[in-house]
Amino acid sequence: MKKHTTGIHHITAIVGHPQENVDFYAGVLGLRIVKKTVNFDDPETYHLYFGNEGGEPGTIITFFPWPAAYKGRVGDGQVGVTTYAVPVGAMNFWKKRLAKFDISYTENTRFGEIYLQFDDPHGLQLEIVEREGGTKNRWTFGDITADVAIKGFGGAVLYSSNPEETVKTLVEVMGLETVGHEGELIRLQATASIGNIIDVKMMPGNRGTMGVGTVHHIAWRAIDDEDHKAWQRYAMDKGQHVTDIKNRNYFNAIYFREAGDILFEIATDPPGFAHDETPETMGSHLKLPIQYEEYRDRLEMSLVPIKVRELD
DSSP: OOOOOOSEEEEEEEESOHHHHHIIIIIITOOEEEEEEEETTEEEEEEEEEESTTOOTTSEEEEEEOTTOOBOBOOBTEEEEEEEEEOTTOHHHHHHHHHHTTOOOEEEEETTEEEEEEEOTTOOEEEEEEOSOSOOOOOOBTTBOTTTSOOEEEEEEEEOSSHHHHHHHHHHTSOOEEEEEETTEEEEEOSSSSSOEEEEEOSOOSBOBOSBTEEEEEEEEESSHHHHHHHHHHHHHTTOOOOOOEEOSSSEEEEEEOTTSOEEEEEESOSOSSSSSOTTTTTSSBOOOGGGGGGHHHHHHHSOOOOOOOOO
């Protein structure tokens, strides 16, 4: 039986100074910081999660901020562009908001949609598109109201070192459907109302290098733990080299690098980000996995202090 992911669960990227990261994604883009924790493999580094009011799958972008890390290069083997969806009619607000913060942008049309394209302070390539799908984000911040707030991911543009094989994996393993061709792009679609559109650039370019300003991996959704185990078996049967299941506290995860060199993760929707905080207090305190709790005092001393600041 063929499996189908409903869409993107989260996207994880590498950035520079954590306060600059918080200022941009919370202060400028108006996303909610839904979890402040640490990198499980490098606990003296934050792992910051931003999303909509409820921290729902399809809205979550996560970051490893390394202030002194080297700059990466966006290229093949990576998510090249991360797309955010806003309500229809919100584009003029976002043009004015980016201009207010001296963020340069360009407008481009793709598959009949207008995209507002810009970079974050550390070089991640972002874009905003108006979409009907997805529920409004009720998290309001500064001048951003629910009528214009980012709803979650519109999708992503993938840069692959082997585009034909990446498309094959998206269709035959992840269960997306090819819905269009335009220029050097193939468009695929999943079934969710948010985080569901993937464009694959079919002309390989320069190989990307991991570092500040690049996406580390893209994660796809699994319904629950049982579905997740089925995904592990299914992907293995399809010839992917899949990891063991990793407990990430807020979801379980498996990983494989597809033939175009992009790191794919499959993550469970539950338990979500409110299981160790209340929905009202998510993101307000540093939460540590149990194996690091005994080192809390030392870690809190070593981590750069951050705070969400209203910049309007």
